[in-house]
Structure formats: C-alpha cells, structure tokens
Amino acid sequence: MFETYHPEIRQLAIFSTVAEGHFHDLMQAAYVQNFPQHVELITEGDPSDFLHIVLAGSVELFSSWHTRETSLATVRPVSTFILAAAVRDAPYLMSARTLEKSRIALIPSQDVRRVFGEDVEFARAVVNELADCYRAVVKNTKDLKLRTSLERLANYLLREQNRQAGAPQFALPYEKRRLASFLGMTPENLSRAFKGLRPYGVVVDGNRISITDQADLVAFAKPSPLIDDRGG
Amino acid sequence: MFETYHPEIRQLAIFSTVAEGHFHDLMQAAYVQNFPQHVELITEGDPSDFLHIVLAGSVELFSSWHTRETSLATVRPVSTFILAAAVRDAPYLMSARTLEKSRIALIPSQDVRRVFGEDVEFARAVVNELADCYRAVVKNTKDLKLRTSLERLANYLLREQNRQAGAPQFALPYEKRRLASFLGMTPENLSRAFKGLRPYGVVVDGNRISITDQADLVAFAKPSPLIDDRGG
DNA sequence: CGGCAAATTGACTCATGTCAAGCTATGTGG
DNA sequence: CCACATAGCTTGACATGAGTCAATTTGCCG
Numbered sequence: 001m002f003e004t005y006h007p008e009i010r011q012l013a014i015f016s017t018v019a020e021g022h023f024h025d026l027m028q029a030a031y032v033q034n035f036p037q038h039v040e041l042i043t044e045g046d047p048s049d050f051l052h053i054v055l056a057g058s059v060e061l062f063s064s065w066h067t068r069e070t071s072l073a074t075v076r077p078v079s080t081f082i083l084a085a086a087v088r089d090a091p092y093l094m095s096a097r098t099l100e101k102s103r104i105a106l107i108p109s110q111d112v113r114r115v116f117g118e119d120v121e122f123a124r125a126v127v128n129e130l131a132d133c134y135r136a137v138v139k140n141t142k143d144l145k146l147r148t149s150l151e152r153l154a155n156y157l158l159r160e161q162n163r164q165a166g167a168p169q170f171a172l173p174y175e176k177r178r179l180a181s182f183l184g185m186t187p188e189n190l191s192r193a194f195k196g197l198r199p200y201g202v203v204v205d206g207n208r209i210s211i212t213d214q215a216d217l218v219a220f221a222k223p224s225p226l227i228d229d230r231g232g
Numbered sequence: 233m234f235e236t237y238h239p240e241i242r243q244l245a246i247f248s249t250v251a252e253g254h255f256h257d258l259m260q261a262a263y264v265q266n267f268p269q270h271v272e273l274i275t276e277g278d279p280s281d282f283l284h285i286v287l288a289g290s291v292e293l294f295s296s297w298h299t300r301e302t303s304l305a306t307v308r309p310v311s312t313f314i315l316a317a318a319v320r321d322a323p324y325l326m327s328a329r330t331l332e333k334s335r336i337a338l339i340p341s342q343d344v345r346r347v348f349g350e351d352v353e354f355a356r357a358v359v360n361e362l363a364d365c366y367r368a369v370v371k372n373t374k375d376l377k378l379r380t381s382l383e384r385l386a387n388y389l390l391r392e393q394n395r396q397a398g399a400p401q402f403a404l405p406y407e408k409r410r411l412a413s414f415l416g417m418t419p420e421n422l423s424r425a426f427k428g429l430r431p432y433g434v435v436v437d438g439n440r441i442s443i444t445d446q447a448d449l450v451a452f453a454k455p456s457p458l459i460d461d462r463g464g
Numbered sequence: 465c466g467g468c469a470a471a472t473t474g475a476c477t478c479a480t481g482t483c484a485a486g487c488t489a490t491g492t493g494g
Numbered sequence: 495c496c497a498c499a500t501a502g503c504t505t506g507a508c509a510t511g512a513g514t515c516a517a518t519t520t521g522c523c524g
Binding site for chain 1: 370
Binding site: 175187188191192 | 502
C-alpha cells in the first residue's frame with residue numbers, strides 16, 4: 001500500500017536523481033498520513049523532526065506574532081516544505097495547516113541529513129531546491145516592498161492565470177481572506193483592490209476571475225521575471 | 233601577496249571544513265579586487281558568474297522596479313553574498329553596490345559548483361549557509377508583514393545594539409535614508425518613527441542612539457527569536 | 465567659508481486599517 | 495423543502511498610518 005506513493009515522490013526534483021538504494025532508505029524511514037481539513041501540522045518554534053511532502057490536498061504556511069497572523073505561502077502537491085529547518089536541525093520559522101483534506105509524507109530530518117552526506121546527487125538536488133526556495137522568498141520580499149497593494153494583486157492574478165491553464169477565466173485557488181493575508185492586506189482592502197482593477201479589465205464573480213483585457217492588465221501590472229517568474 | 237587573504241576566507245563557515253586541496257583550487261581561481269565607494273558590483277538580471285565575498289568595507293544589496301528602489305540587506309566582512317544565484321547558475325535577483333571602499337573576492341561560480349560535487353564537507357557547508365540565508369529572508373518577511381514601522385524600528389535598534397557591544401549607546405552603521413529603505417519606509421517617516429520611540433527611552437543625536445530605558449523599549453518591541461535572532 | 469547632500473519639519477494628500485452593518489452563499493436540522 | 499445559523503464577503507463611514515512636496519536646518523567636505 002505504501003509503495004504506491006513512491007512514483008510521485010520519486011519524480012520530485014529533489015528526489016529524482018538520488019540513487020535507488022538511498023531513495024529506498026528514505027522511503028523506509030518515512031510515514032505517510034492523511035489529515036483532515038484545518039489541522040495544524042507544525043507550529044513555529046517547534047524542533048524540526050521531519051521533512052514534509054504534500055502528496056495531495058494543500059497546506060498553508062503562516063506565522064503569528066502576538067495578536068497578528070500572516071499567510072506566507074501555499075504548498076501544493078507534489079512538493080516539500082520546511083526543507084531549511086530540516087537541513088539545519090533548527091526550529092520551524094513558520095507554522096503549517098492543511099487547507100483541505102491532505103495526504104502528507106514525513107521523512108525524518110536526520111535521514112535527510114545522512115543521505116545528503118552519502119549521495120552527491122541528492123546533495124546537489126537539496127541545494128538546488130533550497131536555492132529555489134531562497135530565491136522565491138527574495139522575490140516575494142521585492143513584491144512586498146516595491147509594489148502597492150493594487151500592483152501586487154494585479155501581478156498575483158497574472159501569475160495565477162499563468163499557473164493555471166493561462167485562459168482568461170480562472171478560479172482563485174483559496175479564500176479571499178487568505179489571499180488578502182498573503183498579499184499583505186486586509187480582506188476589506190482586497191475587496192476594494194478588486195474594484196480598483198475593474199478599469200484594467202478584471203471582472204470578479206465570487207471566486208471566478210475574468211481578465212477581459214489581458215494587455216491592459218499587463219500594462220498596469222508591469223510584471224518582471226525578477227519578481228514574478230516561478231522557478232526562475 | 234594574494235595568499236594573505238586566505239586565512240580570513242578560510243575561517244568563513246562555508247570554507248572552514250573544505251579539504252585543503254579543494255580550498256586551494258577555489259583560491260587559485262579567485263580574484264581579489266579593491267573597489268571605491270558607491271560602485272555597482274552586480275546588477276540584477278545579469279548572469280551570476282561569481283560568488284562574492286566581502287573581505288573589507290561593506291556592500292548593500294538592493295533592488296529596483298521601475299521608479300522605485302529598496303534596500304534588502306547589508307553585507308559586512310567577512311561573508312559571502314549571492315550564493316543562491318551562483319549555485320543555480322541563474323540571474324541575480326538583487327543588485328549590489330559598495331557603501332564604502334571595499335575589498336571583494338570573486339570566485340567563479342562554476343568552480344563553486346564543481347567543488348560542491350567533489351567535497352562532501354563543502355557541500356554540507358554550502359547547504360548550511362544557504363539554509364541560513366533562507367531563514368534570514370523569511371524572518372525579514374515576517375518582520376515586514378507582522379509589525380508596524382514603529383515596531384520594526386524598535387526591534388532593529390535592539391538587534392543592532394546586540395550586534396554591536398550591547399551597550400546602551402551605539403552608532404547607526406549607515407545613513408538613515410538607507411535604514412529607512414531597509415525597514416520599508418521613507419526617510420521622512422523614519423524621522424517621525426524615531427520621535428515616536430522617544431516615550432520608550434530612545435534618544436537620537438545624529439547617528440548616535442541612546443537607549444535610556446532598555447526594559448521599556450523591549451516591552452514595546454516585543455522581540456522574538458523567530459524573527460530577530462540572527463543565525464538562529 | 466561655501467556648497468552640497470542628508471535630515472528634519474510642517475502641511476497636505478492618499479492609502480490602508482478599523483469598526484460596524486448588511487449581504488450572500490452554504491450547509492444543517494427541523 | 496424551507497428556515498435558520500454560520501462564515502465569508504462586501505460596503506460605508508471613519509480614523510490612522512504613511513507617502514509626498516516643499517522649505518529649512520544640519521552636518522560634512524572641499
């Protein structure tokens with residue numbers, strides 16, 4: 001039963017080049033669990049015992065400070081999260097909760113660190129993955145600091161459109177309140193921001209978005225590969 | 233002449249464990265150059281040919297988007313920067329300029345990637361460094377999204393005090409305009425933020441800061457190890 | 465001493481957050 | 495099948511935070 005998950009994990013960039021024996025070792029040590037919706041998988045500050053992999057469903061990474069909370073990322077199948085904490089054997093900097101019913105694989109961090117030392121290909125894959133994560137967070141910081149909330153929303157819509165089929169109509173992948181938090185604004189402000197994009201051809205109906213004038217929206221958003229390209 | 237720089241580079245966490253032969257290889261391929269103040273060392277978007285190391289002076293990492301610019305970090309001796317771009321052989325996401333007269337070592341990225349594959353200890357050091365960088369950016373994002381500008385300034389002052397001797401009086405390490413940009417606000421706003429910290433015992437005289445009531449400032453700033461601790 | 469850039473200040477505008485009310489969609493239980 | 499409860503979303507009115515612009519002041523360097 002457990003072996004059925006190997007192929008999808010094996011295809012992850014971080015595991016695709018590791019030697020068969022080492023991959024087997026990692027899978028031997030791993031757990032796979034199903035979680036219901038809205039379960040807190042990890043809590044920031046806790047020691048990082050496992051590298052997590054989302055096999056199905058979706059997971060939100062978020063963080064709190066006193067009374068405030070912010071959404072930092074959404075993890076979708078099939079990808080890993082909290083690799084950095086696992087590598088460094090340091091406390092989690094973010095909390096994680098399931099957004100929906102999800103299947104998660106858990107690989108003990110110490111096995112990850114051990115195989116890292118034994119398998120150069122795996123080491124290279126880990127460092128690549130980590131560099132990608134780093135670059136993604138830097139892009140996110142630039143987005144936050146260099147753009148207004150309206151520009152952030154416009155560019156988010158273009159990225160999301162691209163991530164999905166690329167069609168002029170698509171659905172937001174989660175609630176607007178989460179999107180607002182991810183973009184660094186309040187839900188009320190997000191509502192108004194959607195209105196503010198109306199002149200650039202953005203029509204909202206519930207969670208369905210229609211981009212009626214692609215060129216116009218692009219002209220306003222001015223997307224940049226150094227901020228918006230994923231995996232670049 | 234060139235060999236005189238080896239000891240300080242060798243002591244960097246990222247090089248301290250690499251085998252002597254491999255370290256020698258890297259140094260053979262490296263350049264060391266002196267740059268005057270305010271020289272742009274790298275430009276975002278350019279291909280990343282070198283891993284950079286600040287040996288003396290200081291370097292600002294910043295980024296622009298259309299008419300706006302923001303300061304992302306300051307690199308001080310002795311440490312590396314743009315490791316992620318070098319590892320991935322991807323374009324720089326940030327630009328870098330000297331803040332003062334600086335001495336910089338340049339190691340060809342391809343040599344870094346080659347030695348990574350030949351020396352497990354080096355690979356481990358690189359992944360550790362990269363994980364630390366990643367965690368630093370995540371902390372910075374949390375700082376930006378979870379705190380007001382007044383709280384960011386208060387926590388910055390506490391971190392900077394700590395980074396220096398820890399004494400109640402210390403000097404800001406660079407201009408206020410840069411600090412403002414780093415903290416995500418305008419210079420005007422920073423001026424007012426300093427005034428706003430007056431009630432918590434912060435006295436400003438030029439670039440000299442006096443913290444007259446440490447406990448009061450800490451109570452206001454509410455620093456957290458998951459946001460403010462460096463290298464944690 | 466003079467000139468320049470940085471920093472400060474005040475007045476103002478604009479963006480964003482807050483609070484409260486109402487709306488809508490959804491799911492549940494009667 | 496409908497009434498209701500609930501949670502999310504929207505809207506309006508308002509408060510506050512932050513940016514802008516312009517005018518000084520300060521401090522530094524030639």
